[in-house]
Amino acid sequence: MRFSIVTPSYNLDKWLPATIESVITQKGDFEIEYIIVDGGSNDSSLGIAQKYAKDIEIGAFPISCRKVAMTCIVEKDTGMYGAINRGFESATGDVYAWINADDVYKPGAFAAITASLKAFPNIEWIKGITATIEEDGRETRKGACKIYRQDWLRAGIYGQEAYFVEQDSVFWKKELWQKAGPMPQDMRSAADYWLWIKMAEHAPLWSLNVPISSFRKR
16 A cells, blocks of 8 residues: 655744654555645745655665655645645555644554555545644644544535544545545635545545544644
8 A cells, every 4th residue: 555645834844844754654564655745935844855855765764664755846826725736646646645744643543544444445535533732742632533424524514513524634545536636726724624525425434543643733
């Protein structure tokens, strides 16, 4: 299995290294294609990403899965969702997700997703548990496993009249993205909810009772 993970990045050099390492240190029997799309940062974000990419290329960063390939793209003036779309345009993996440049994956996250999708190949998208951390990384909420009704997802009820679908712990198969995406890049926020509505037109969202990611509250 090959994961294609996209991170949209813009002037978040304070937290970007933790995000990057939470992706490239995942352990298990899978490959990772990691694509960072920088929106023209004027801090050290792009340089940080490029150094990690170079270290991986020359074997200077230890890898604990079958393979990690990391690419840095500069995509100015497209906004967050345009950057994410651009990342997935070049993706070649079987399973897609994006993680923002201040959030992190939990150790073992990709292994848990891999095991679930291999055990239940009919699953097209799946969501684990999202914890909450503060700016300094302290965990303040462990999160919970939530169940999502397909008809409520299609109607856009979650996030408005019911609990959220936390984006950072959602993974989906490439084929589902091809049916539902890309996202409208002119939206300033909540394009992920547009995507959930579109995905729910094709498949139910399955829930995984495993900690997958942490959302940084700031």
